[in-house]
Amino acid sequence: MAEDLVIIGAGGFGRETLDVVEAVNAAAPQPVWNVVGVVDDAPSATNLQRLEARRTPHVGTVADLLAGGRRPSYVVGIGSPVVRRTLAERLDAGGLVAATLVHPAASLGSRVDVGPGSVICAGARVTTNVTLGRHVHLNPNVTVGHDTTLGSFVSVNPAASISGDCTIEDGVLVGVGAVVLNQLTVGPGAVVGGAACVVKDVPAHAVVKGVPAR
Secondary structure (H helix, E strand, C coil), X not given: CCXXXXXXXXXXXXXXXXXXXXXXXXXXXXXXXXXXXXXXXXXXXXXXXXXXXXXXXXXXXXXXXXXXXCCCEEEECCCCHHHHHHHHHHXXXXXCCECCEECCCCEECCCEEECCCCEECCCCEECCCEEECCCCEECCCXXXXXXXXXCCCCEECCCCEECCCCEECCCCEECCCCEECCCCEECCCCEECXXXXXXXXXXXXXXXXXXXXX
16 A cells, blocks of 8 residues: 655655656556645745646645644655755654655665665666765766765755765755765765865865865
């Protein structure tokens, strides 16, 4: 029997997460997830129209979800690591359990550990001996190399590449098309700008951009 699931966030990544759910269900002998709907405290009119077009209901706010009697599994489909952490902690405290979603068109190698709440999109390639923490987002066509650890609430945006033996600490955002070279550490809460090339360790909460990233 399919397990009830809500997606938190009606924006772009929330709807991409719905695509992942649909692909998982389509690839399974029988549906794995029953999408109850999307929860969003302040969805835009455009995003509500986009949900309606795909026949996915907006089922209220986070407060509504927590006040209700149902306790479906959840995934936070919001790109901001800070917002994602805040919502996940609130939902966990309310007794909900985070689901893990891996698109069937993603490639996971041997000895890969994926934490709860994580979403791995189509085209992502995760090689061997990789650890992903809780609520990690790997966007389409991301590469994560061997022996790398991503902490919790990390977002790796489309087409970014994390090389082998790297440590990407909690709450890091890696921008579109960025590259982190081998054996480097990106400190907690740091932001790597789009198309940047990281050639040395990045301090906690720093924002780096450019080639080489500074």
